[in-house]
Amino acid sequence: MTGPPPLGRAGKAGRTRPPAVTRGSTRRELLVALLGLPFAAASCRRGPRRGPRVPEGEIVGASHDLGHRVRDGLVPAVPADRWTRAAVAIVGGGIAGLSAAWRLERAGFRDFVLLELEEAAGGHARSGASRVTAYPWGAHYVPAPLKEDRALVALLDEMGVLGGRDAEGEPVVREEHLCRDPEERVFFKGRWYEGLYLHAGASREDLAQLAAFRAEVDRWAAWRDAKGCRAFAIPLARSSDDPEVTRLDREGFGEWVARRGWTSPRLRWLLDYACRDDYGMRLEETSAWAGLFYFAARLRGPGAEPRPLVTWPEGNGRIAAHLLAAVRPRVRLGLAAVDVASGLEAGRPAVRIVAVDRSGAARGFVADQVVFAASQLVARHAIRDWRAAPPAHLAEIEHGSWLVANLHVRSRPREVGFPLAWDNVLRESPSLGYVVATHQAGRDHGPTVLTYYHPNCDADPRSARARLLAMDHADSAELVLADLERAHPEIRGLVERLDVMRWGHAMVRPRPGFVWGSARGARRPWRGIHFANAELSGLPLLEEALHHGVRAAEEVLAARGVPFETML
Amino acid sequence: MGRVPILFLHIFVVAACGLVYELLAGTVASYVLGDSVTQFSLVIGIYLSALGAGAWLSGFVGKDVARRFIEVELAVALLGGLSAPLLFLAFASLSWFQLVLYGTVFLVGVLVGLELPLLLRILKDELEFKDLVSRALAFDYIGALVASVLFPMLLVPRLGLVRTSLAFGILNAAVGLWATYVLADLLGRRARGLRLRAALAIGVLAAGVAKADLLTSLAEEGLFADPVVYARTTPYQRIVVTSGPAGFQLFLNGNLQLSSADEYRYHEALVHPAMAAAGSPRRVLVLGGGDGLALREVLVHPTVESVTLVDIDPAMTELSRAFPPLAELNRGALADPRVKVVNEDAMVWLEAPGPPADVAIVDFPDPNTFSLGKLYTTRFYGLLKARLAPGGAVGLQCTSPLFARRSYWCVVRTLEAAGFRVRPYQCAVPSFGVWGFALAALEPIDRPLRAPPGLRSLDDASLAALFVLPPDLAPLEAEVNRLDNQVLVRYYEAEWRRWE
Known part of the structure; x- marks a missing residue:
């Protein structure tokens, strides 16, 4: 680093020092680090006495009050003139419900209404926007689909995200929608490293175990059953039901890993991170089938690169907005379906729905068929016959809770090591780290929004949920800032606003035995009610929500004799 | 040798050190901020007014004149000695660099301004007033002359700004240490504590010299072959313009x-x-x-x-x-x-x-x-x-x-x-x-x-x-x-x- 480079000062943008990608700590950064020490020390000393400053912000979304009205089971009377008829009613405006509506619309069928409890549609794919950028509130990417996920391919094609097919007929995602490199980095002991797996300092044994795990994933990527089905496919409906694969669901992922003698802390961390990231669960609690699904379903075949990720500044909010735009006139927001009753109407089977709005006013809808796209948890209280006698499978559905925070920062934090990526993971934290909203837009300077994800991975989701809902804005903000402060000591000074979303019932938890267990039975329609939700797959993925929405809509179309070409 | 000539030698050294600190501040300011006319004018103006402020403040020192004199001397040694590295570091990392710059100049000026009146009061019983004033001021101005000649011809080319700064800080502190012996009778029991502090100041500055290479490179001084005539850190990059005999160069992020x-x-x-x-x-x-x-x-x-x-x-x-x-x-x-x-x-x-x-x-x-x-x-x-x-x-x-x-x-x-x-x-x-x-x-x-x-x-x-x-x-x-x-x-x- 001393002395002039060869050939005098060679180089436009030339070579008085290496590019930031190699050595993150430039002279200036070193300088600042040196100078920052006394200040940092001073602020540490000051911290406990003064108490930390809480940034401006609020707890947004997830209307627990209106949501819990459904649970209370009080059904108001609906005046006779407040009843509406529609051929089909869809309950729930998350991805599953919107997909069902979108599917009906694409078949040219428009006699339907969609009821959504929140004031915004999108469910876990909701998003927000500031002056600076749009940002996600929940799910924020999908892996580029393989051609077998026909519904998602059709949807992305309609959105203009795809640019044709490759030689093998697999869809090609346009460059601007693929997650921009650098995709991810991990913070460990004071420094950022490229990628998720910590290669720096990995022993020979660590790398051997990583290779062995990859070989195992490759083996499953190559595996086909007698019918030619892949072991792990998206949507799950295309995965093999051969016992050789499904028996993986009876075992915990941690157990499965331990049985292979894989003890490398680096490998175990990577697998645990994967479980927390996709399922909000620890390695030990996750089904081995679900754990392997995360890795193997994203491979076209053995040795292939994992499918690239498709993302937008607002995350999957882009998809939700597209689906919504197609069906907006038929969507009613801020209406909670509190009672869904199957019966006869003028001698024909019909379903009556009572819904209430925030003011408590009730409305009624009569439909031939209902697509129930809200959680089974809601169904348990809303479907009249289930209130008295809930089906057995409901007891098996478990949801994790998440805290998601959006930090509006005035500028980017200083970096030590690998530069800011899209996904920024803290290795020594229970959180998943944060994604950067402006990354995909290519805006690399100035203000941005960091979306911070923190799943509660406790073995007992109820107590975790109670703890989450007991936290106020200041508690939540402190949790987020104290965590991020490890990697970004100056983060408090950069945050202009910090909003928090508490997802009480965020993700269905694929514990051992759940995905291939009895909950699968809930996919069958029941007295004119067709169910659609990612829960029915046991995997909290947009692809599964989309699949079930489309499937339920196609069941309805078939029942009504509307001609259509299946997307499944 | 009696203590009077030694104390005149002190006046000479103190004056030289003070001027060197002033020149250092002016040079650093014109290197990093450009516009050397403005920078030198402001630095000289602030420094001179601070000398006056220091002289006025000396009136508030009642007893223990000798002790205060040595304390001031050690303070100016530390502050002045560390001023160049401090200013480079401040420039690299703070947006309110000018505040640090003028603050440093003012403080050094106040401390130097305190020294001469205090020393005159120490010497007032040993010489007649007319001799005292004429010799003290003469040594003061000679010190300034020597410093202003050495600074551009020997110090900056040979030692560089950071080492010059530290070296003069050490000289300043060493003179302070010497003074504890020369004025031992006036200091009494306090002499030991002052000697300890003087040794500490010399130690800090000597450590600085040992690390001067590091400080110099950290402070970008060594990064550019030619003097910096413009520098600014924007939200996007650091812009530096240097100027040399072959024209000027533009650097972005050091490239x-x-x-x-x-x-x-x-x-x-x-x-x-x-x-x-x-x-x-x-x-x-x-x-x-x-x-x-x-x-x-x-x-x-x-x-x-x-x-x-x-x-x-x-x-x-x-x-x-x-x-x-x-x-x-x-x-x-x-x-x-x-x-x-x-x-x-x-x-x-x-x-x-x-x-x-x-x-x-x-x-x-x-x-x-x-x-x-x-x-x-x-x-x-x-x-x-x-x-x-x-x-x-x-x-x-x-x-x-x-x-x-x-x-x-x-x-x-x-x-x-x-x-x-x-x-x-x-x-x-x-x-x-x-x-x-x-x-x-x-x-x-x-x-x-x-x-x-x-x-x-x-x-x-x-x-x-x-x-x-x-x-x-x-x-x-x-x-x-x-x-x-x-x-x-x-x-x-x-x-x-x-x-x-």
């Missing part, structure tokens, strides 16, 4: 962007092949190139009606418009009525629809970060293609095909993958070495034959010679650079590392 001695070779080669290939271009786009020098070459062409310059950093375009050396070099290009300046990321700007351009000049810094790397992707070139009018041409800087051969060909391949027809070319720019460019268009293009008249490095023959690539620059296999792989940043890093 040389241009040297006024030979930049014409680079900018003529960058601009004129594309302008010639497009025939009679009317609407021109300059992406990057906030220095206004590509713009200068574009405006040479009389057919040009409008130019849009897109550079992310308003501080850079403002510097090019208003900073005299740069504005002279670009011949006031940014003030030309045909020019419109947009301060936005070029890629974000291209994503919005806009009018077509006959020529686009692409002049970004080399792809050494991911945020620069994105400006060399198929996505970026695809957006650029959509902005190009039929028959239009693009001229791009593509790093060095000699030092970073695979990176160079990666840019060419990426342009081709985006649908451009490309003609690679190169020219020698002494400050950079062999430099690479590309001429790109939507249709197959012949290499241009005619250079506009009046250029310094290009005529028809040398224009043709640009397109001759010697065998050591011949194509290498390279992947296409995409937003989702950013291979170019990785190639570039690996290749330039070999030349470090």
